Amino acid sequence: MRNKKKLLIEQLDQKLGNFKDAAMVLVPQKGWVNTIRTTLNMTRDQLGTKLELTKGAIQKIEEREATGQITINKLKDVGNALDMKFVYGFIPKDGTIEKLVDLKAEKLARKIVLRTNQNMKLEDQGIGDEKIAKTIKELAIEIKREMKKSLWD
Incomplete structure (x- = not known):
């Protein structure tokens, strides 16, 4: 049993090692959805069309993300609409x-x-x-x- 736990810890550390640089990425003040949408020069209407939502619903999504009140599933949906992959995880604060x-x-x-x-x-x-x-x-x-x-x- 001991070796199995040790192996699981080692495997998880190896997987999380791929995200070490991600720890340096800061979430933009207005959130990722707004930042990516505006950087791509995409309107809320355009993103709303891709998600089959209204312009106002997109505004709510951006507001909820910025305040941390959005669901992971909604972020996945937005990622798909933007032709991007949504990434989610935890990284140990002090190494491994x-x-x-x-x-x-x-x-x-x-x-x-x-x-x-x-x-x-x-x-x-x-x-x-x-x-x-x-x-x-x-x-x-x-x-x-x-x-x-x-x-x-």
Whole structure:
């Protein structure tokens, strides 16, 4: 099971690697539909004809996209009408899915080890900083290997 999760993470990271440059693309203030339509010198009437919608409906689509209130299906429809491919996905903020899992596992391990060490200190059985760091590292590896759902709490 462990190898299957690791393989899935590696495959997903590989797929998402194709979108690294996309993270640098900023959504235009008026949204993509308006920006592409106006750049192509296409009127709302013309786009409306392709989508079998009114000029006013196209205006609403542009407004909804700009405010984040549009559906993915509607954006797909507009993309098809513009002879373009609609692309949708998520990109990890800090590199890869594997790095995200590493960070979450380390954070959870640190929380567990420090809480346990605090209890041990109360009983005058605390461990030193070096041992704490080693224990955190080992526990993080175990947490990552098991990929428990608690990693996301």
